[in-house]
Each structure stands twice: as structure tokens, then as C-alpha cells.
Amino acid sequence: MTSHDMTADDAHHHGPSKKGILRWVTTTNHKDIGTMYLVFSFIMFFVGGSMAMVIRAELFQPGMQIVPAETFNMLTTMHGLIMVFGFIMPVFVGLANWMIPLMIGAPDMALPRMNNWSFWILPVAGTILISTMFMQGGGPNFGWTFYAPLSTTFAPKSTDYFIFAIHLLGMSSIMGSINVIVTIFNMRAPKMRLIDMPIFVWTWLITAFLIIAVMPVLAGTVTMMLMDRNFGTSFFNAAGGGDPVLFQHLFWFFGHPEVYIIILPAFGIVSEIIPTFARKKLFGRMSMIYALTAIAFLSFIVWAHHMFMTGLPLAASMFFMYATMLIAVPTGVKVFNWVATIYRGCLTFETPMLFSLAFVVLFTIGGFTGLMLSLIPSDVQYHDTYFVVGHFHYVLVPGSLFSVFAAIYYWLPKWTGHMYNETLAKFHFWISVISVNLTFFPMHFLGLAGMPRRIPDYALQFTDFNQIVSIGAFIFGAAQLIFVYIVIQAMRGKGPKATAHVWEGSHGLEWTVPSPAPYHTFSEPPTQIERH
Amino acid sequence: MLGFKKLSLLLTAGLMNFSATAFAAYGLNMPVGVSPLSASMHHLHMTMLWVCIGIGIIVFGIMTYAIIKHRKSKGHQAANFHENTHVEIIWTVIPFIILIVMAIPATKTLIEMNDTKAADLTIKVTGYRWYWHYDYLDEALDFFSHPSTTQEEINNLVAKDEHYNLAVDQHLVVPINKKIRFAFTSNDVIHAWWVPQLGVKKDAVPGFITESWTIIKEPGIYRGQCAELCGAGHAYMPIVVEAKTQADYETWLVEQKTPKNPS
Secondary structure, three states: OHHHHHHHHHHOOOOOOOOOHHHHHHOOOHHHHHHHHHHHHHHHHHHHHHHHHHHHHHOOOOOOOOOOHHHHHHHHHHHHHHHHHHHHHHHHHHHHHHHHHHHHOOOOOOOHHHHHHHHHHHHHHHHHHHHHHHOOOOOOOOOOOOOOOOOOOOOOOOHHHHHHHHHHHHHHHHHHHHHHHHHHHHOOOOOOOHHHOOHHHHHHHHHHHHHHHHHHHHHHHHHHHHHHHHOOOOOOOHHHOOOHHHHHHHHHHHHHHHHHHOOHHHHHHHHHHHHHHHOOOOOOHHHHHHHHHHHHHHOOOOHHHHOOOOOOOHHHHHHHHHHHHHOHHHHHHHHHHHHHHHOOOOEOOOHHHHHHHHHHHHHHHHHHHHHHHHOHHHHHHHOOEHHHHHHHHHHHHHHHHHHHHHHHHHHHHHHHOEOOOHHHHHHHHHHHHHHHHHHHHHHHHHHHHOOEOOOOOOOHHHHHHHHHHHHHHHHHHHHHHHHHHHHHHHHOOOOOEOOOOOOOOOOOHHHOOOOOOOOOOOOOOOOOOOOO | OOHHHHHHHHHHHHHHHHHHOOOOOOOOOOOOOOOHHHHHHHHHHHHHHHHHHHHHHHHHHHHHHHHHHOEHHHOOOOOOOOOOHHHHHHHHHHHHHHHHHHHHHHHHHHHHHHOOOOOOEEEEEEEEOOEEEEEEOOOOEEEEEOEOOOHHHHOOOOOOOOOOOOOEOOOEEEEOOOEEEEEEEEOOOOEEEEEHHHOEEEEEOEOOOEEEEEEOOOOEEEEEEEOOOOOOOHHHOEEEEEEEOHHHHHHHHHHHHOOOOOO
């Protein structure tokens, strides 16, 4: 192992060729690009998050107080779009950029110039998307799912800019995914078979295929919208022979795999972190990979479970209900594997582990409600209510987002060369985990009691729980500033120096290079590969 | 470390306890409703909830045990195992069996839900931005139903009515113990007609007809809302169904059909 350290040290002297802003604009280095992805996505996280704060302030009591209904709809729409396309997707691409080459012993991503391009499209697309909010007639206000005809015939003028932004974001994701796939297939250390790859790399390989499969469908769908809006076609307009429900089929054919695109890398992260702090190998490694593949396959044949109220034929309803229920099996296998990994381990509870354990519990709660939602008869009462809002926030916030926190705390010492402030990080964890439940758990009650989603004003009986939710949300929002502070402190070199190994129980190639990881790593491929 | 697990378990358990006791009137849980379908939906919901709670207690219980007992600070040494084909087969097969058991009642209710045949009366419901239109297809009767919550209430200028946001100017009046078929459509964007107590939620899609049905067992007033984002007035598109006995319903019908003085 030490021989790699030496090769890596040699490379240390070759830093970025340009200084200042040009370094970032022209960089083809996977670490620089990974950093840019992470910084960009966290800026988006705070933009989308502050929208959520306004939403929760408006919902603090019944009646209209802070923003008019149109603006409220715009905020819910932009919050969803920004969090999905501007935060979670790019943040995982950022982690992929940083970690995949380090984890498979590659010197860089396979297509470094395309890598640069796929990042730099993002700020452009993000700016276009956000700029629609300041255009005449307002920005997109039809929900992040933009159902036609609300998003076509009845939408604000700015929708065409929104469509362009979606096209750009899609291009960026597709290029990012191609890069991941090509890197994984061609750049692995010579002795590393596919089966030897870390689970995080596996999850990204599958995620990248999902992205390539479905982003073009989304691009096609928004193009059809564009045609309907501007060129007289009637894809989604019944008056011209089209069908508004066709939009939903197309959207969810993209949208459901998208759900797994933003959770599979989280599975990967947790599968890396739990074994490290349990000092025990991941239980059921092969079954993890099978389960991932099964989930990815099933994700393509369950899309219509988002559309149970649209009047699907009986046979279709049954098919989609059964297929959806089936997802519980591989998902269950993953959860059981994580639990079996910590069982009889030698556990310590550093912040990455805390976030990962919270992930397992809270993601599972989101999985339970997902299972409940799959049953069409009860879905009649859940569909489009706060129960659904609670469900998907449980899988996305204490799910995907917590995995991102876990990943950043886990690899931050490798990136910066310094440990983060553990006490403060634990404080960040505890306040987050309490407030996240305070925010999203009562949403289930609200939904069951009959509160529809996407409303700026509600009947009086929903007031108490909405106030709890809002208070939880404000605490959660504020707590994330602690996270920023912790990360910046580590980046500024405060805190003890990190060793190459960082964690006592860490395994894998990324821990064989020094901390901070030099600008160029694995100029010569590593030879000692852990075999599975 | 235990805090969040305890919290989530407590909250999960709380869903059960509170709904049964302190908050019964408040509506913390899915309503049982007043139709056979809404009762089946509620039953399925409760069954699945208990299944999930059961699984949750086992999984989180084992996790909690490991977190307490198998920590380094207690000097626990890591075991070496990392696979076990038998265990893995068992925890794949058992969930599968649970799912099949759950699928049976779900499918039964689903088939029942989809059977809109042999209805006693049919009401065509059309969604508009932002009000509803009801057309009694078996009678020469149709009317609009607008929200009656005032702008002053919305803007917090006057005290809010008890049924704030859930009141309309004209109720949809229907007879009890009759199979009522609803045919939904829309005049503009997609809306969704939802009355929890009746166990009916269906999208109203412009240019298409979707169907649903209910049998109301109890006379009373049942309130619901539009459940599909339809623009700025989406929050203000309530539904009020008033179920009357057959005799009262017929009296109401006659009243409605009597021409009123032009005003």
C-alpha cells in the first residue's frame, strides 16, 4: 500500500495549471469538477430550502399572509425542481466525480473535457430556471410534475424557458452518466473486476444507466409540451385528439426511475459507511448488487402507480399495484443487510455513522409508507395529500440528504486533509434528526385527516399540525447553516490533520492516497485490490 | 444514539394510540367513512399500517439491540460473518408472502371499486377553475357549486367560519343507500374530486370521462376538496355532499325543479 502513497506524492507537485477563476472554468480534473458540483448543488440546496421556509411560513396558519397563491404555487414548483434537478442529482454527480476515480484506482474520469462541459451547463440551466421567477407572468407554477394542460395551455409565458432549462439539465445529466459508465468500464485498476468494485461505484453504475434511459424521455416530453404550446400540436390536448393523461405516462416513465436515480447512490454511500464503523464486512454483498439491479429493473414497470386516480383500466391498475408492491422485497433485503452488518460488529458512532444509521431507520419509514401507498384502495385516500408529501420527504430528506451529509463527513478529511469538528457535527446531526421528524412526521397525520398537497391555505382543523411542521422546518433549515460552518472550517484547515486512512475501519483504494488527496492520483494504477 | 429510534417508534406507535383516544374527534387517522368502500379502504390501511409497525419493531429492535450491545466502547469484538444464504432466502421469501397476503384484500376492494355498473343514479361532475358543476343525468337538474368562503375570511380581515375553506353555496344533494355513479370530466385543467368520507377520489380530466361510485349509509354533510393542483384557486375548490333519506331527497328534487321567481 505504501508504494501508492509514493506515486501519489510524486504527483502532488503537479497542481492545477491555471490559477484563479480560469482554473475552475477550464479544469478537467475530476476533483476540481467534483468540488464545483458539490458547491453548486449546496448553493441550490439553500435556494430551494429558503423557498421551503417561505412555504412553511405561509402554511403556519390558515388564511393568506405572506405570499399570494400564484407565488405560493411557483415556490412549491421551484422548490421541487431545484431540489431534484439542482441539488440531489448534481450532488451525487459531484460525489461520483470525486470518489469513483479514487475508489477504482483511476487517474481521472474517462472523458475529462466532457466532464467540464457537463458541469458548466448546470449554472447556466440553473440561472435560466431561477430567472423565470422574475419574468412577466411569473415562473412555473404547475408543480414540479408539470401536468398538462396546466403546464401547456394554462401556463405562464416563462414556461418555454423552463423547458429549455430542463433540456439543458438533462444534457448535463446524460453526459455525466456517460462519463461515469465509461470510467467504470475502462479505467478500473487492472486487477479490479466489476465484482470487486465498491458498492458506491456499483450503485452509480446502475444509476448512470437509469439516467441514460430516462432523461431522453423527459426531453421528449418537454419537447412535446413546447410543440403544444407554440406550434399547434395537440399531444396533450383532448380538443385536438390528444390526451392529458399521456403526459403523465411519459412524465412518470421518466419520473419513477428518477426516484431511484436519487436514492441508489444513497444506498451506495450507506453501504460504504456502515461497514467502516461496524468494523465488519458488508453483509450480503452479492445480494446487495442483485437487489440494486432488481430495484432498477422494477423502476421501469411501476410508473403508473403515480396515476392510480386517473381512471386506469382495471387490468393496468392490478399490474402496477403488484409490480409496485414487489419493490418492497429487494428494498427489504437491503435494509436487512445493513442491519445484519451492524449486528455483532464493533460499533463506533462518528457523525457519518450517525447519519447512516438515521438513514436506515428513517428511509425504512419512508419505505413503509411507500408500501401503504402501493395498495390502490387505500391510495384513494392518500393520493395527492400530505401523506404523500410526508412519504417522499422521508425518502428524500432523511434518505438522500442524510446520505449526502454522511458522505461529506466521511470523505471530507480525505478531500481537505483536516478532520471536521466532531462535536459540532454531532450537534448538527442531533438537531437535524429531531427537527426532520418534527417536520415530516406530522405530515402523515395531515394527509390522513384530509389535507390535500400543494395548497397555500387550509381548513381550520389542520392548523395545529401545520404549526408543528413549520416549526420543525425552521429549525431544520437553520441547522443546515451549522453544516456549512463545519465544512468551511475543515476546508480552511482548522481541525487536526487527517491521516491517509482517516477512519480506523476504512477499506478501499481512496484511503491509500494521502489526505488531502493530491491533485493527481493513481498516475500509476494500484496493484493491491481487495477481492470479493 | 437511541433518541431518534425511540422517537420514530414512539411517533409510529403514537399514530395508533392517539387516533384511538385523545384525538378521536380531531381526525388523525384515515376516516372510516360512511360508504362500504371507504370502510374497506380504512380496513386495508389499518392492516398494512400494523404490518409495517410489526416489521418496524422487529427490524429497529434488532438494530437498537446491536447499537446498545455491540459497541466498541463496551469492548465488543467484531464478528466475521458476512453472508448466510439461508437467512437471505428467508428474508426474501417472508416479505414476498406478506405481500401476497396483502394483495388479496387489496385486489378484492380494487375490483369492487371499479364496478360502476347497476347504479341507481348518475351524476356528472365537471371541474372548472375554481368551482364544480353537478348534472343529475337521470333528472332534468344541474347546477354550479361555488366556494362560499369570503375573500375577507381568506385575508384574515374577519373571523373565519367553522367550515372555513370547506363550504359551498350549493350542496350536492344525494340519497342514502343508493348506488351513486359519478362521471367526472373537466372544462379546463385536471382537477380531482375527493370526499374522504365517501371513499371517492378521481381525476377529472378535460376531454375524458372517469368514473367512480359510492353508497352512502348515513345521512349527513360530507366535505372534501379538489385534490389535483389546478392553478391559483386550487386551495379554494371545496366539495360539500349532503346525503338525505330517499323521501327528503325527493322533496329536495321537487323543490329544485320548481321554477323560482326570476330575480
